[in-house]
Amino acid sequence: MITHIEACRQFQLDTAHASYVLTVVDEGYLAHVYWGKKLPVADMTDLLRIDENPFVPSKNERDRSSFFDTTPLEYPCAGIGDYREAAFDFVDAHGCRAGDLRYVSHRIYDGKPTLEGLPHTFATDAEPAETLEILLQDQPTGMTVLLSYTIFPQLDAVIRSAQVRNDGPAAYMLNRALSCSVDLENECSEMITLYGSWARERQLDRLPIRHGKQRVDSLRGESSHQYSPFFALVAPQTTEQSGSAYGFTLIYSGNFFAQAEMTQHGVLRAQIGINPDDFAWELQPGATFQTPEAVLVYSEEGLGGMSRCFHQLFHKHLIRSVWKDRSRPVLINNWEATYFNFDLEKLKGIADCAAKLGIELFVLDDGWFGHRDSDNCSLGDWSPDERKLPGGLKPLTDHITGLGMKFGLWFEPEMVSPDSDLYRAHPDWAIQIPGRPMTQCRGQYVLDFSRAEVRDAIWQQMKQLLDTVPISYIKWDMNRQLTEVGSAALPAHRQKELWHRYVLGVYALQEKLVTNYPDLLLENCSGGGARFDAGMLYYSPQIWSSDDTDAKERLRIQYGTSLFLPPSAMGAHVSVCPNHATGRNTPFETRGYVAMNGTFGYELDVTQLSAEDAAQIPDQIRRYHAWGHLVRNGLQYRLGNPFAPSACAAQMQDGWDAWIYVAEDRSEALFTFIQMTADPNLRSRRIRLAGLDPERHYTYAWNANTITRSGAYLMQCGIRIQNLWGDMKGCQIHLTAVQ
Numbered sequence: 001m002i003t004h005i006e007a008c009r010q011f012q013l014d015t016a017h018a019s020y021v022l023t024v025v026d027e028g029y030l031a032h033v034y035w036g037k038k039l040p041v042a043d044m045t046d047l048l049r050i051d052e053n054p055f056v057p058s059k060n061e062r063d064r065s066s067f068f069d070t071t072p073l074e075y076p077c078a079g080i081g082d083y084r085e086a087a088f089d090f091v092d093a094h095g096c097r098a099g100d101l102r103y104v105s106h107r108i109y110d111g112k113p114t115l116e117g118l119p120h121t122f123a124t125d126a127e128p129a130e131t132l133e134i135l136l137q138d139q140p141t142g143m144t145v146l147l148s149y150t151i152f153p154q155l156d157a158v159i160r161s162a163q164v165r166n167d168g169p170a171a172y173m174l175n176r177a178l179s180c181s182v183d184l185e186n187e188c189s190e191m192i193t194l195y196g197s198w199a200r201e202r203q204l205d206r207l208p209i210r211h212g213k214q215r216v217d218s219l220r221g222e223s224s225h226q227y228s229p230f231f232a233l234v235a236p237q238t239t240e241q242s243g244s245a246y247g248f249t250l251i252y253s254g255n256f257f258a259q260a261e262m263t264q265h266g267v268l269r270a271q272i273g274i275n276p277d278d279f280a281w282e283l284q285p286g287a288t289f290q291t292p293e294a295v296l297v298y299s300e301e302g303l304g305g306m307s308r309c310f311h312q313l314f315h316k317h318l319i320r321s322v323w324k325d326r327s328r329p330v331l332i333n334n335w336e337a338t339y340f341n342f343d344l345e346k347l348k349g350i351a352d353c354a355a356k357l358g359i360e361l362f363v364l365d366d367g368w369f370g371h372r373d374s375d376n377c378s379l380g381d382w383s384p385d386e387r388k389l390p391g392g393l394k395p396l397t398d399h400i401t402g403l404g405m406k407f408g409l410w411f412e413p414e415m416v417s418p419d420s421d422l423y424r425a426h427p428d429w430a431i432q433i434p435g436r437p438m439t440q441c442r443g444q445y446v447l448d449f450s451r452a453e454v455r456d457a458i459w460q461q462m463k464q465l466l467d468t469v470p471i472s473y474i475k476w477d478m479n480r481q482l483t484e485v486g487s488a489a490l491p492a493h494r495q496k497e498l499w500h501r502y503v504l505g506v507y508a509l510q511e512k513l514v515t516n517y518p519d520l521l522l523e524n525c526s527g528g529g530a531r532f533d534a535g536m537l538y539y540s541p542q543i544w545s546s547d548d549t550d551a552k553e554r555l556r557i558q559y560g561t562s563l564f565l566p567p568s569a570m571g572a573h574v575s576v577c578p579n580h581a582t583g584r585n586t587p588f589e590t591r592g593y594v595a596m597n598g599t600f601g602y603e604l605d606v607t608q609l610s611a612e613d614a615a616q617i618p619d620q621i622r623r624y625h626a627w628g629h630l631v632r633n634g635l636q637y638r639l640g641n642p643f644a645p646s647a648c649a650a651q652m653q654d655g656w657d658a659w660i661y662v663a664e665d666r667s668e669a670l671f672t673f674i675q676m677t678a679d680p681n682l683r684s685r686r687i688r689l690a691g692l693d694p695e696r697h698y699t700y701a702w703n704a705n706t707i708t709r710s711g712a713y714l715m716q717c718g719i720r721i722q723n724l725w726g727d728m729k730g731c732q733i734h735l736t737a738v739q
């Protein structure tokens with residue numbers, strides 16, 4: 001519910017357990033008042049210093065700058081006295097930089113605005129939305145900013161975005177327009193961010209916030225392996241289960257900026273948006289610029305509550321695919337089985353064996369097109385390599401569909417190899433700066449997807465294949481980051497628009513793909529998990545999490561990812577051991593448990609598996625289909641922490657991980673435990689469950705016995721896990737509420 005109290009010009013956005021409050025103060029400045037645990041509607045403006053000199057600008061001209069530098073402003077500008085990080089910054093017709101945004105009007109309405117060309121959240125009939133829009137204007141230039149705040153009443157989240165419009169007489173250059181800025185004064189003094197690398201995505205940092213600016217960002221053209229567009233602000237005592245947690249993410253897949261700034265008065269300015277570094281956007285009179293949406297989540301149920309809110313929000317209000325609530329076909333991908341070294345017979349052999357074991361979708365990965373025997377060539381030439389696949393894809397797809405399986409195909413649409421017909425015909429289609437050598441990465445260049453003719457050329461090639469062979473699934477990869485960011489289609493003064501125009505181009509082509517082929521299952525990927533962000537979820541219900549398929553490493557990667565992204569979207573495969581990324585051996589059974597904490601599949605040569613391992617596959621598939629709805633639609637409670645510091649060892653938290661998915665109506669649950677390292681003389685642990693109904697009884701099978709316990713018992717006392725022998729041993733237990 002959104003309430004406007006006319007007398008104090010205050011807006012209060014209330015969701016199930018949270019309130020977000022802002023107000024218009026003296027001279028029309030928009031200030032942040034409160035965000036946290038839900039409060040009754042009341043005038044809260046006494047929390048601001050607006051009755052106290054020198055903080056009343058209209059009464060104290062000589063100390064005006066003190067007001068700007070201390071007031072908690074909702075969309076702060078640069079240049080007139082707020083020396084903290086700005087949210088909004090542009091260069092006017094004089095070539096100068098200053099902004100003074102003041103309230104003009106507001107509107108409260110039912111529904112959620114759409115964002116043209118950008119992924120965005122949406123309302124549903126079952127869960128409608130309410131929106132507050134506030135129009136601000138910089139009077140000297142005519143620039144306006146329309147701030148938008150949407151709430152879905154059952155979820156403790158606020159969706160924010162800003163639309164900048166040039167209502168002035170001259171062209172201006174926008175230098176930054178963040179999606180949100182919030183000045184918080186509360187108990188949160190620690191910041192959680194996610195860092196990583198190729199094959200080591202989304203590792204956890206939790207550090208005390210010091211005075212100054214703490215930032216993660218990307219200037220790579222994608223959200224990146226290195227940092228994720230996410231941070232959480234928490235109190236030192238916040239745990240997985242309890243305490244305040246404020247989470248921020250961006251529904252965007254390009255350069256981002258995510259920062260917390262502890263200011264001189266101990267107020268924390270939290271911001272997220274498109275990275276202003278190397279960004280500029282020309283706004284002619286009448287033109288608008290729309291920022292991506294930021295998602296702000298508050299939870300008083302610790303990190304777990306924060307994550308569940310993100311998961312539900314994205315599942316219900318962002319992912320569109322027809323596949324989101326469907327059991328996805330269990331796939332087998334040939335990448336780790338063959339890399340580039342395959343032919344028709346080898347693929348048929350893998351498919352035959354996979355089909356016998358019950359695998360439902362065969363995915364042909366990289367190496368099927370041009371003359372691609374390695375990653376040195378052929379990107380951009382999307383026609384089958386007749387040497388490996390005589391007669392093209394059809395003989396293979398005929399064989400696969402004849403086995404009763406579906407067929408999926410890998411593409412890397414945004415890329416071009418120097419050794420390709422496409423590049424030879426259109427060298428200017430690659431992103432580059434004239435007169436400067438082009439930096440290769442994995443031997444390839446990036447196509448200028450800001451240009452419609454470039455996207456169309458790729459689209460025509462993809463469409464030709466989609467219309468001639470039965471392709472049910474596409475893996476859309478992106479294996480390098482951007483360098484020499486220049487476009488032959490833009491004038492010099494607008495080159496900084498390319499970063500964002502590139503992302504809009506990627507969105508445009510993915511939109512075309514999913515709207516023209518609505519039943520297609522699209523999986524995004526970027527050298528593993530470098531573009532695992534909320535923006536991509538709008539187009540694809542699943543995203544490849546990492547090129548590291550080692551089950552132990554995956555515990556960390558999947559834990560980090562689950563902080564703000566739904567597990568149902570995490571592509572997770574059982575692969576061969578020794579693992580190709582780490583050389584580690586883990587039991588086949590455990591690889592299955594870990595991959596089932598996501599969208600389940602296989603990535604190995606099934607023809608080479610031991611009979612013992614292969615025999616486990618039909619049962620793994622049965623369990624995935626029987627219980628996968630809990631991972632897709634249930635609530636996730638992380639029970640362990642694969643990053644557990646040694647300080648936790650005293651509580652025996654070290655060396656294991658566990659999680660449970662509970663149905664929304666709490667009628668069933670799926671619990672998984674993994675003993676990461678076996679400790680001598682410590683072979684029995686009580687693992688307390690979470691999320692169950694304390695009043696109901698649940699039955700589960702353990703060591704061939706059927707056990708019934710109350711939800712309260714299972715949550716207070718736990719399940720005793722015993723006698724797991726060896727590292728990376730685990731168990732999976734399905735619990736059903738007794739009627």
Ligand code: GLA
Nearest residue numbers: 335365366525526527528547
């Ligand atoms: C990336 C992907 C892999 C695989 C290779 C193919 O690294 O993450 O899964 O598709 O490209 O080149």
